[in-house]
Amino acid sequence: MLLLSLTWYEMISVSLANGEPAITASIMAPSDLHIVKHDFGVILSWNSNITEEIKTYYVKYVLIYKFDTAKEITERLQEKEKMIRLGLHSRFHAKVKTQLLSKESEDIIKESNWTEFTYKAPPVYIQNFSCVIYNISNLNCTWDIKTEAPEDAQYFLSYRHSREEFQCQLYFTNAKNKNIGCHMKEVYFNHANKIRFNITVKELSNSSENHSYYKKFTPQRLEKLNPPINVSISLENRRIKINWKPPPTIGSAKKKCFTYQVKITDLEPVDVSEEEYVHPIHDPAKKYVIQVRAKKTTCISNKFWSEWSEPVFINDEYKGYKMNTWKLLILILFPSMIFTGGLLIFLCRRYKCIDPILTPIPHPSDRIRIWLASDAALSQQEYGLVLQTPDMLFISDLSTPVTGRSKETHAFADLVTTNGRGEC
Numbered sequence: 001m002l003l004l005s006l007t008w009y010e011m012i013s014v015s016l017a018n019g020e021p022a023i024t025a026s027i028m029a030p031s032d033l034h035i036v037k038h039d040f041g042v043i044l045s046w047n048s049n050i051t052e053e054i055k056t057y058y059v060k061y062v063l064i065y066k067f068d069t070a071k072e073i074t075e076r077l078q079e080k081e082k083m084i085r086l087g088l089h090s091r092f093h094a095k096v097k098t099q100l101l102s103k104e105s106e107d108i109i110k111e112s113n114w115t116e117f118t119y120k121a122p123p124v125y126i127q128n129f130s131c132v133i134y135n136i137s138n139l140n141c142t143w144d145i146k147t148e149a150p151e152d153a154q155y156f157l158s159y160r161h162s163r164e165e166f167q168c169q170l171y172f173t174n175a176k177n178k179n180i181g182c183h184m185k186e187v188y189f190n191h192a193n194k195i196r197f198n199i200t201v202k203e204l205s206n207s208s209e210n211h212s213y214y215k216k217f218t219p220q221r222l223e224k225l226n227p228p229i230n231v232s233i234s235l236e237n238r239r240i241k242i243n244w245k246p247p248p249t250i251g252s253a254k255k256k257c258f259t260y261q262v263k264i265t266d267l268e269p270v271d272v273s274e275e276e277y278v279h280p281i282h283d284p285a286k287k288y289v290i291q292v293r294a295k296k297t298t299c300i301s302n303k304f305w306s307e308w309s310e311p312v313f314i315n316d317e318y319k320g321y322k323m324n325t326w327k328l329l330i331l332i333l334f335p336s337m338i339f340t341g342g343l344l345i346f347l348c349r350r351y352k353c354i355d356p357i358l359t360p361i362p363h364p365s366d367r368i369r370i371w372l373a374s375d376a377a378l379s380q381q382e383y384g385l386v387l388q389t390p391d392m393l394f395i396s397d398l399s400t401p402v403t404g405r406s407k408e409t410h411a412f413a414d415l416v417t418t419n420g421r422g423e424c
Contacts, residue, residue, distance in 0.1 A: 027049075027054065027098055027100065027110050027111065027112040028049035028098075028112060029097060029112040029113045029114065029115045030046040030047060030048055030049065030061065030080075030096050030097070030098060030112070030115045031047050031049060031115065032046060032047035033045070033046045033096075033115065033117050034046075035119055041083060041084050041085040041086040041087070041214070042083070042084055042086065042119065042121070043081055043082070043083045043084075044063075044081060044082050044083075044084055044119075045080055045081035045082075046080055046081075046096060047080070048061070048080050048098055049098075050098070054100060057100045057101060057103065057109060058100065058101035058103055058106065059078075059099070059100060059101075060076050060098075060099045060101060061076070061077045061078075061079075061080065061096055061097070061099070062074070062075075062077075062096065062097050062099060062111075063075050063076075063077055063082055063094065063095075063096045064094065064096075065084060065094035065095075066092060066093055067089040067091070067092045068089065068092075069089075070089070076099075085214070085216070086121055086213075086214075087213070087214070087215050088124050088126060088127060088129055088213050088215060089121070089124070091118065091120045091121055092118075092119055093116070093117075093118045094116070094117060094118075094119070095116040095117070096115055097111055097112050097113060097115065098112040099111040099112075122211055123148070123211070124146075124211075124213060125145060125146050125148070125149035125153060125155075125201050125211070126143045126144065126145060126146065126149075126155065126199060126201070126213065127143070127144050128142075128143060128144040129141070129142075129143040129197075129213075129215060130142060130143075131195075131197065131222050132222055132223075132224050132304060133189065133219060133222045133224065133250065134223070134224045134226075135226065136188075136248060136249075136250055137185065137186050137187055137188055138183075138185050138187075139182075139183070139184040139185075139187050140181065140182070140183050140184075141157060141181060141182045141197065142172070142180060142181040142182075143155070143181065143199065144180070145174075145180065150205075152203055152204040152205045153178075153201050153202065153203050154178065154179060154202050154204060155178065155180070155199060155200070155201055155202075156168065156179065156200045157171075157179075157182040157197065157198070157199050157200075158197075158200075159195050159196060159197045159198065160196045160198070161189060161190070161193060161194075161195045161219075162190050168182040168183075168184060169182075169183065169184045169185065170182065170183045170184070171183075189219035189250050190219070191218075191219050191220050191250050191251040191252075193219075194216045194217060194218055194219075195216065195217050195218075195219055195222075196214060196215075196216050197215045197216070197217070198212055198213070199212070199215075200212045200213075219250055219251070220249075220250065220296065220299075220300045220302070221300060221301065221302060221303060222303065223249065223250055223296075223302055223304075224302070224303075224304040224305075224306060225247045225249060225294045225295065225302065225304075225306040226247040226248065226306055227247060227292065227293055227294065227308060227309035228244040228246060228247055228260065228293070228294050228306075228309055229244065229246075229309075230243075230244055230245045231243070231244045231291075231292055231309050231310070231312055232244070232312075233290060233312055233314050235314070236278075238280070238281050238284065239278055239279065239280050239281060240264070240278070240279045240280075240281060240288065240290070240314060241276065241277075241278050242276060242277045242278070242290055242292070243275060244260075244275055244276075244292050244309070245275065246258045246275065246294060247306065249296070251296070251299065252300075254299065255275065256298050256299070257296050257298050257299035257300070258273075258294055258295070258296060258298075259271065259273055259294070259295055259296070259297045259298070260272045260273070260275075260292055260293065260294050260295075261293050262292050263290070263291045263292075263308065264279055264288055264289070265286075265287075265288050265289050265290075269293075287313065287314075288313070288314045289311045289312070289313055290311065290312045290313075290314065291308040291309050291310075291312070292308070292309045293305050293306045293307065294306045
């Protein structure tokens with residue numbers, strides 16, 4: 001739908017500083033504006049209303065246009081048309097006027113009034129469209145679906161690069177099974193050629209209601225670099241010296257193209273343009289964690305910083321020294337202990353030095369047991385006790401009185417001798 005509000009001409013006289021005569025003819029504002037749809041947007045053209053007298057001067061057109069959520073764009077054109085890329089915008093407001101310039105000084109002689117108009121395109125059902133290239137050959141694109149989008153609409157992505165068309169390999173979907181993103185791998189980009197993305201919205205209930213939106217990007221601007229490689233550190237005169245190499249890239253790999261940030265422990269990242277950084281050590285006993293990330297800002301500007309490199313640790317010398325000392329001691333003592341233990345086991349087995357310790361204690365002989373039992377019986381008799389032993393005779397009613405310790409001893413001796421011979 002095209003809404004036009006035309007403002008007809010008004011004469012504006014401008015005297016030339018170089019003495020050229022003023023033009024008496026009037027300059028009409030551009031008219032007959034019309035718009036033709038194009039793959040990438042629309043082509044706006046107009047009628048300049050230039051007379052033969054005016055053709056003797058330079059004629060240029062000033063075009064100013066603005067999308068709803070963007071800044072004004074001003075261009076000076078020699079042609080009577082301009083292709084305007086809509087992207088994901090559904091409308092824009094523009095105005096155009098004619099200017100006459102001196103051929104010698106290019107000063108403005110006259111200019112017409114503005115002709116203003118507003119263009120309203122078909123509705124756009126997606127927003128926040130963005131893409132990122134990572135790991136050289138991987139592409140991710142995502143978008144949001146507006147609330148006013150049809151319930152039965154589905155969204156499809158393709159892109160054109162170096163005269164080839166590529167369809168999305170894998171879609172990301174939301175809870176309503178609507179496509180909200182695309183992943184593609186093993187794709188390669190010529191950094192000199194732009195990528196043209198095409199998002200097609202198809203209404204399943206009405207196949208004729210299909211809308212396509214186009215957006216162009218420069219591949220290098222979408223690239224998210226990998227972290228810097230070969231990050232190394234060294235101590236020089238109580239300073240930390242950090243070196244690294246730039247990551248691979250789809251564009252120019254010149255050193256001047258890269259900028260870096262170095263993060264040390266909890267300090268704020270430091271911007272660095274070279275491939276090294278030297279940091280003074282304030283606390284030699286402190287442990288430092290060092291990481292580096294990269295981005296392009298000189299040759300072309302990236303949107304994204306790379307991820308931080310793997311952390312590198314330094315200045316944990318005391319702990320490292322202790323750990324290394326223990327490792328060294330273990331490496332020296334452990335084999336020695338194994339050798340000494342093995343040698344002792346061999347010698348003990350060879351000379352049976354453990355046998356005397358492990359030999360069991362023998363049981364006493366029968367004579368020793370009897371002697372011990374007789375001695376216990378004498379002790380009991382002395383204290384008025386009677387020793388009852390099945391293998392012994394009781395000495396309670398001897399016919400011959402025995403007096404004195406010597407006689408009792410002889411009686412027990414005879415008894416022991418009798419029992420020793422097995423007589424009862």
